[in-house]
Amino acid sequence: MKPGISPLMRVENVSRIFPVGSTLLGGPRHRVRALDRVSLDLRRGETLGLVGESGCGKSTLARLMVALDAPSEGRITFDNAPLSGLPAGELHRRRRQIQMIFQDPYASLNPRMTARASIAEPLANFTGMGRADIEARIEELAAQVGLPPHLLDRFPHELSGGQCQRVGIARAISAGPDVIIADEPVSALDVSIQAQILNLLLEIKRRMGLSMVFVSHDLSVVSHIADRVAVMYLGRIVEIGPTAEIFAQPRHPYTRMLLDAVPHPLPAGRGRKTQAQGELPSPIDPPAGCHFRSRCPHADASLCGATVPPLVTVGEAEIACLRLDEITLERAGV
Amino acid sequence: MITASPTLSVRDLSVSFGATGARLQALDRVSFDVARGEILALVGESGCGKSVTMMAILGLLPERVARIEAQRIQLGELDLRKATPKALRTVRGRRIGMIFQDPMTSLTPVHTVGFQIAEVMRAHQGLSRRAAQARALELLDLVRIPDPRRRLDAYPHELSGGMRQRVMIAIALACAPELLIADEPTTALDVTVQAQIMELIADLRREMGMSVVLITHDLGVVATTADRVAVMYAGRIVEEAPVADLFRNPSHGYTAGLIRSLPGGETERQTRLAEIPGNVPRFAAPPNACAFTERCAFALPGCATTRPPDEQISQAHRCACFNREAVAAALRDTPFVRAWV
Numbered sequence: 001m002k003p004g005i006s007p008l009m010r011v012e013n014v015s016r017i018f019p020v021g022s023t024l025l026g027g028p029r030h031r032v033r034a035l036d037r038v039s040l041d042l043r044r045g046e047t048l049g050l051v052g053e054s055g056c057g058k059s060t061l062a063r064l065m066v067a068l069d070a071p072s073e074g075r076i077t078f079d080n081a082p083l084s085g086l087p088a089g090e091l092h093r094r095r096r097q098i099q100m101i102f103q104d105p106y107a108s109l110n111p112r113m114t115a116r117a118s119i120a121e122p123l124a125n126f127t128g129m130g131r132a133d134i135e136a137r138i139e140e141l142a143a144q145v146g147l148p149p150h151l152l153d154r155f156p157h158e159l160s161g162g163q164c165q166r167v168g169i170a171r172a173i174s175a176g177p178d179v180i181i182a183d184e185p186v187s188a189l190d191v192s193i194q195a196q197i198l199n200l201l202l203e204i205k206r207r208m209g210l211s212m213v214f215v216s217h218d219l220s221v222v223s224h225i226a227d228r229v230a231v232m233y234l235g236r237i238v239e240i241g242p243t244a245e246i247f248a249q250p251r252h253p254y255t256r257m258l259l260d261a262v263p264h265p266l267p268a269g270r271g272r273k274t275q276a277q278g279e280l281p282s283p284i285d286p287p288a289g290c291h292f293r294s295r296c297p298h299a300d301a302s303l304c305g306a307t308v309p310p311l312v313t314v315g316e317a318e319i320a321c322l323r324l325d326e327i328t329l330e331r332a333g334v
Numbered sequence: 335m336i337t338a339s340p341t342l343s344v345r346d347l348s349v350s351f352g353a354t355g356a357r358l359q360a361l362d363r364v365s366f367d368v369a370r371g372e373i374l375a376l377v378g379e380s381g382c383g384k385s386v387t388m389m390a391i392l393g394l395l396p397e398r399v400a401r402i403e404a405q406r407i408q409l410g411e412l413d414l415r416k417a418t419p420k421a422l423r424t425v426r427g428r429r430i431g432m433i434f435q436d437p438m439t440s441l442t443p444v445h446t447v448g449f450q451i452a453e454v455m456r457a458h459q460g461l462s463r464r465a466a467q468a469r470a471l472e473l474l475d476l477v478r479i480p481d482p483r484r485r486l487d488a489y490p491h492e493l494s495g496g497m498r499q500r501v502m503i504a505i506a507l508a509c510a511p512e513l514l515i516a517d518e519p520t521t522a523l524d525v526t527v528q529a530q531i532m533e534l535i536a537d538l539r540r541e542m543g544m545s546v547v548l549i550t551h552d553l554g555v556v557a558t559t560a561d562r563v564a565v566m567y568a569g570r571i572v573e574e575a576p577v578a579d580l581f582r583n584p585s586h587g588y589t590a591g592l593i594r595s596l597p598g599g600e601t602e603r604q605t606r607l608a609e610i611p612g613n614v615p616r617f618a619a620p621p622n623a624c625a626f627t628e629r630c631a632f633a634l635p636g637c638a639t640t641r642p643p644d645e646q647i648s649q650a651h652r653c654a655c656f657n658r659e660a661v662a663a664a665l666r667d668t669p670f671v672r673a674w675v
Contacts, residue, residue: 047604053524054495160613190379191551192629195595195609202604217525219556224597225604261529263554265596265675267578270462270558274533276526279494 006080007041008099008211009065009179014074016060017237020284028285034060036235037074037131039311041283044180047205047212049243050227051219052257055283058215058233062183065213066100080177096126099172103184105164109156115167116141116152119174126175141170145200162193166200173204180205183215198225219262231255234283234291235266236308241317251319252329255294292324298327338368341513341545342391345405349383349390353399355429360386362621363570365644368513375538375577378566378616387566388515392430393422393540398453403526410512423452427651428458431506431544435518438500441490447474447501454508473504477534494529510542517549517641530668532559553592557581562650565589568615568625577649581674583649584665585658593670632657632664 014034019028035057042048042065050058053196064076067083076083082097086094109118116138123134125316129139142149145166146300156164165185172180182201186194202225216222223227231252239252251257256307261276263269278295281287290309293299301320311318320330321327349361361383368374376384389395391414407414411431418424426432434440441450441631451473452466461469467486474482477500490498499519506514516535520528536559539546548560556563557577564574565588573586584590594608601607612629624630627637634657642654655661665671 053526074485119472190614191553191592192595192610192614195597195607196611198597199606199609202606219525220597223603224601224607225530227604257526261526261530263532263552263558265553265557265581265593265670267557267581268673271536271555274526274529279496279527280524 005044008044008079009042009081009083010077011038011040011042011061011065012074012076014061014064014071014076016064016069017072019042022088028171031284032186033235034283035064035071038235039074039322040230040234040237040240042211042213043228045209046227047214047225049229050213050215050231050232051217051222053217054230054278055280057232057235058232059183061094062100062181062213062215065179066181068100069095080090092126092331095233096175097177098179098181099175099177100152101165101168101172101180101182104188104280105161105168106156109164114153115147115159115163116154116166119152119170122171122174136173141174144173144204146169146196160193161189162196165189165197168199169200169204173208173210174207177210177214179211181213181215184217185214186221187216189219194221201225214319219247220264221261231258234280234286235285236291237311237318237320239319240311241315245317250330251291251314251317251324252321253296253298257295257305290320298323298330337491339410340369341372341455342368342393342547343406343408344387345407347387347390347402347404347407349386349403350401351399358403358524359377359621360475360569361390364566364569364571366564366571366574368547370512371539371543373536373560373638374561375548375550375560377550377553379551379564380515381568381614381616384568386565388517388547388549389485392426392432392515393419394445409500417461424458426456427511428509428512429513430511431511431514433499433502433506433514433516433519435521437495437502437522438490441498442501443490446487446489449502451504451508454505458509462510469508470504473508474501476507476538477501478503485668492636494527495523496531498529498567499505499523499531500534503531503538507542510544512544514539514544514546516546518551519548520555521550521552528555532591535559553580553596570625570654572624572626572655573651573653578674579630579648579651582671583647583651583662584671585651586626586661587632587655587657588626588662590661590665591629591631594668596648596670611638632661
């Protein structure tokens with residue numbers, strides 16, 4: 001971390017453990033570590049991308065960061081104050097500062113409320129504005145998110161996916177948050193609509209000086225929008241660093257496999273054999289040591305099975321791989 | 335257009351829905367061929383008619399509400415327009431294999447995967463239980479499922495998404511069909527698994543010499559896997575060409591819009607992407623217009639009043655756009671197009 005400026009949000013050694021199944025006595029049969037001692041900072045004004053395959057913990061982390069869920073271990077702070085264990089009033093105030101945008105724009109809106117009523121809700125809830133002020137503010141927000149005013153009185157089913165997502169964004173920014181946590185905000189949208197919503201997110205982030213966490217499985221979207229990227233695998237961060245650096249020079253074998261698997265619309269991709277091997281192991285019983293070693297072409301059973309690799313700083317990035325030096329040398333052809 | 339007798343040939347296929355009164359035109363004179371051993375990608379957004387096209391060919395649209403008209407729907411020597419429901423049942427599964435987006439809902443949860451693969455061959459080929467089981471084992475091996483003998487007795491919920499999609503492919507290939515229809519086969523899967531499944535489909539096409547229609551919205555999947563691509567918008571094919579020709583010389587305003595709006599490509603990080611304005615149309619095009627006019631950066635006055643005819647740009651490349659030269663010229667110097675030249 002750069003000295004001098006403290007991060008806006010800080011995730012320290014956070015784990016989230018879910019019980020799975022039940023025994024005869026009613027206790028949990030298994031425990032899944034959806035997050036396993038994750039630490040990261042959200043810097044002021046940055047967009048942090050969280051990427052990884054299903055089950056890697058990216059959405060769990062997003063939910064913890066909006067205080068929709070609490071860590072089992074570790075702590076999350078916002079502006080140096082803890083986010084969990086807050087009294088109700090305090091939590092309410094925090095909620096105003098940290099807002100979320102969801103994946104499914106239809107499902108995340110109340111089907112029985114018009115766009116206008118949906119946007120009015122957080123305003124009434126958080127700002128204490130009068131009725132007339134709220135009305136004026138709704139029109140203003142609609143303009144900001146590019147929603148034509150005549151659509152304000154429609155219900156979600158009368159709107160397109162892109163328009164619903166604009167309503168969702170208007171709700172999220174309505175009370176003037178400091179942080180937006182966006183969980184796959186464009187994944188459910190048609191390709192011709194994705195660019196519209198990405199442009200809108202870039203614009204409001206810049207105009208409002210927001211910090212943003214952007215969760216996505218789509219690496220090309222993340223490479224476009226994020227300043228820094230955290231690559232997750234089975235509940236742990238395996239690599240984190242500046243977007244340009246991670247995409248130009250991925251160092252962790254998993255990051256490389258992931259980037260390699262993305263089908264690019266370029267001639268170089270034709271007929272190429274993928275390096276991707278196998279599938280995610282069960283999160284109930286992940287491999288000991290480095291979780292990725294069962295799919296890793298460089299794994300050394302005695303070394304990688306014995307220790308959980310710590311994040312090590314290389315340049316501006318941090319990588320959790322015990323064989324990083326050997327792999328780097330190997331790739332350099334030494 | 336390929337002349338050596340294609341596996342599938344469709345001419346002027348139109349589909350409309352609605353019992354009485356106002357009918358909704360879902361497909362408007364769609365024509366394409368799939369050559370033997372070829373992968374044709376149908377690209378477009380939700381509601382553009384890619385799935386309806388395939389349902390119409392397979393005879394899966396409810397007769398009560400769907401009106402299907404076509405000059406030709408020909409599978410090899412068989413005229414599918416005239417096929418009886420019974421004949422179509424034989425075609426589906428035996429001559430045309432199908433895989434869908436969500437492998438979980440396409441498999442029944444109450445039978446083992448071995449049973450479900452064997453069932454197809456017992457129904458279509460009259461194999462004995464024992465022979466079908468033996469063949470099912472071979473098929474699981476063919477789709478590269480590790481430890482296939484043990485997997486025969488597994489239920490779908492015991493398999494990962496990628497494994498289930500491999501099982502779906504095994505079922506689709508059980509009767510060695512001449513055509514495989516893959517409707518968004520990797521949309522529900524993670525990217526590393528997607529890469530493996532697409533590679534499997536491409537390999538099997540080569541090994542078995544079958545044709546594939548790949549329905550997708552992902553230009554990356556098209557570029558890495560398909561031989562030819564047909565771009566659909568609002569119930570029509572607006573541009574069709576071999577993949578390299580299309581990306582080298584994109585000529586329809588919609589194709590150009592899709593290419594220019596791709597993130598992670600030529601647009602500098604965190605700057606505005608060239609977006610396609612407006613919304614995806616819910617209904618098909620008005621008959622006398624290009625459906626994309628309102629959203630098109632290249633629209634001419636005539637686009638709203640006349641339907642652009644299909645024109646051949648080269649022998650294998652056709653496009654229905656009045657302003658195709660301007661479209662191609664505008665994209666010529668983009669890094670995307672230059673990468674393909």
